[in-house]
Amino acid sequence: MKLKTFQGSTMAEALQRVKREFGRDAVILSTRTISTRGALGLGGKPCVEITAAPDTAAVPKALQGTSVGLRHTGLENRPIRPQKSVHSSSPSSSSVDNILFSEVGELKGLVQSLVAQTRTSRATQLPSNLHGTYHELVQKAFAEDLALQLIEKVHESLGDASLSDSTEVRGTLASLIAPMLPISGPIQLRRKGRPTVVALVGPTGSGKTTTIAKLAAGAMLRDRTSVGLITIDTYRIGAVDQLRTYAQIMEIPLEVVCAPEELPDALARLGDCQLVLVDTAGRGQRDSARIEDLRRFFVAAPPDEIHMVLSAGCSEQTLSDVVDRFKPVGVNRVLFTKLDEAIGLGIILGALKRANAGLSYVTTGQDVPSDIAVADASTLAQMILDDARGLRSHNFTGPAAA
Ligand SMILES: Nc1nc2c(ncn2[C@@H]2O[C@H](COP(=O)(O)OP(=O)(O)O)[C@@H](O)[C@H]2O)c(=O)[nH]1
Ligand SMILES: [Mg+2]
Known part of the structure; x- marks a missing residue:
C-alpha cells in the first residue's frame, strides 16, 4: 500500500511535502492536528499530519469514497474525501458541489449519531428504577429528549429513595x-347583541363537522345558547349534507357560503344567534391554494376564535406539517380529536408548542354530543400517562358565557 503520512507545522507546509513526494495527482485521505512530543514529553507543539497516496489507483478500495477517518478516529481526524487535491487542475463546480454535499451529509450523520449517543448515555445513567418509565414515555409518543428531561426532573425532585414508589x-x-x-x-x-363567531379549520377527516355538531348540541342543551351554523365546505359533495342533517336534528339554522363576499351577509342573517359555528372545507394540509382561500373568507369576516382541529391519531411529523400549514389563517386555539384512537398522546405536547396556542377541547369518540370535553391540564396530563381509551367523555362544560 502506498499510503504515507506527512507532517508540517502548518497545513501549507505538510501539503508541500505531499506534493514534493507524490506530485500533482496526490490523493489526500485524511488530515489531523497532533501534538509533537518535546524533551521528556514536555513542550510539545501542534503539528498537521496528512495521510496521502500518490494517486487514486494507490488508494485501497475500502478507503475510496468512505468516511474511514470519521469511523476510526472521531472528529479531530476528519477526512477529506479522496479527491484530486493539492494543486491538481481545478475541479468543475458540480464536482465541488457533490463533494461539499456529501461532506455536509457525513457531518449531519455524525452530529445525529453523537446526539443519539449522548441521549443513550444519558438514558443509561438514569437510575434503573426509572428506565421502565422512560421507555413507557417514548412508547406514549413523547419525543425522546422530552422524555429524558422529564425523567431527569422526576429523579431530581424525588431523590433516590422514592423512585421505587410507582404512584x-x-x-x-x-x-x-x-x-x-x-x-x-x-x-x-x-x-352582546351580535353572535360570537367560532370557526374550525384543519385537514380532511380530522373531525371538524362532528365536533361542530357536538359543540352546537352542548351549547344548546347545557347552556340554552342559541346556535347557528355556517358551512363554507362546499368542495365535497356530501359535506354540506352532513352538517345539514345535524342542523335539522337540532332544529338550528344553517347557511351555506360559497364565496368570501357572501360570508358577512350570512352572518347578518344569523344575527339573532348567540353563537355561530363555522365549518370549513377539509383542505389537504398540502393544498396551499385552498388554505389561502380559507384566509380570504376570514379576512371578509374575521371570526372571534379559530380552532385548529388536529387528530391525535396522526404521526408527530404529520401534525407538525398540519400546524405549519394552517397557522397562517390566524389560528388561536387548538382542538384535539380522536384521543381514543391515538397510539400515544405525548405528541400533543409538541403540537401545542409548535402551534403556540392553547388547547380548547378534546374529543374522545364518535358519539354526538357526548364525546367531547373542555380541555383541562391536569386531567389531560393523567390521560397522557394513562390509556386515553379508558377515559371517555367527562366534564363537558360547553361554551361559557362571558
Ligand atoms: N374515534 C373517533 N372518531 C372521530 C372523532 N371525531 C370525529 N370522528 C370521526 O372521524 C370521521 C371524520 O369526521 P368529520 O367530522 O367528517 O371530519 P372533517 O372532514 O374534518 O369534517 C368521522 O367518521 C367521525 O365520526 C373522535 O373523537 N374519535
Ligand atoms: Mg367536514
Missing part, C-alpha cells in the same frame, strides 16, 4: 406535564 413517580410526572399544556378554556361568548 409517586407517576404523580410527579403528571405534575410536571400539566404546566406544559397551555389551555385556552372553552368558547367565550363575548359579544
